[in-house]
Amino acid sequence: MALPKKLKGYRKISHQGQAYRWILLPGARQSILKVIPETAGQTLQVTLTDWTDPWLQSPGEGTRNQPLQITPGVVGSILQQALQGGWQPQQPQAPFQLSYTQQQLMALSK
Numbered sequence: 001m002a003l004p005k006k007l008k009g010y011r012k013i014s015h016q017g018q019a020y021r022w023i024l025l026p027g028a029r030q031s032i033l034k035v036i037p038e039t040a041g042q043t044l045q046v047t048l049t050d051w052t053d054p055w056l057q058s059p060g061e062g063t064r065n066q067p068l069q070i071t072p073g074v075v076g077s078i079l080q081q082a083l084q085g086g087w088q089p090q091q092p093q094a095p096f097q098l099s100y101t102q103q104q105l106m107a108l109s110k
Contacts, residue, residue: 010036013072015079018089024070026053033070033100035079037089042096044082044089049101081105 010021019038024031031051035044051070078100083089085107087096099106 011072013075013079015076016083020079020089022075024048026051028052031070033075033078035075035082035089039090040092041089042087042091042093044079044087044098045095046078046082046098046100046105049099051100078105 007021010023013020013022013035020035021038022033022035024033029052031048031053033044033046033048035046037043048070050064078098082096082098082105085098085105087098097107
């Protein structure tokens with residue numbers, strides 16, 4: 001997959017000498033982490049079931065996000081686990097989908 005023309009909101013990250021762009025799409029019930037290789041290839045899409053947008057919560061309803069913040073370090077850890085789990089960012093294929101729950105990645109597609 002080629003890079004989207006508009007990269008507003010995407011952040012750069014480098015992992016094992018490979019360049020990627022990532023974005024967090026927060027939601028009220030779950031959030032999506034999308035990672036795109038700088039070169040054409042397979043997109044990584046991770047559903048963060050334990051991470052919700054604090055701004056979208058009802059009054060009095062607290063959030064217990066795990067991890068507390070999605071940082072480049074967290075994204076790097078997810079990248080490492082995804083690569084070990086079969087993600088092939090250099091291959092142009094359908095998006096590789098994972099679920100991240102209780103700091104564990106589970107494959108949704110292969």
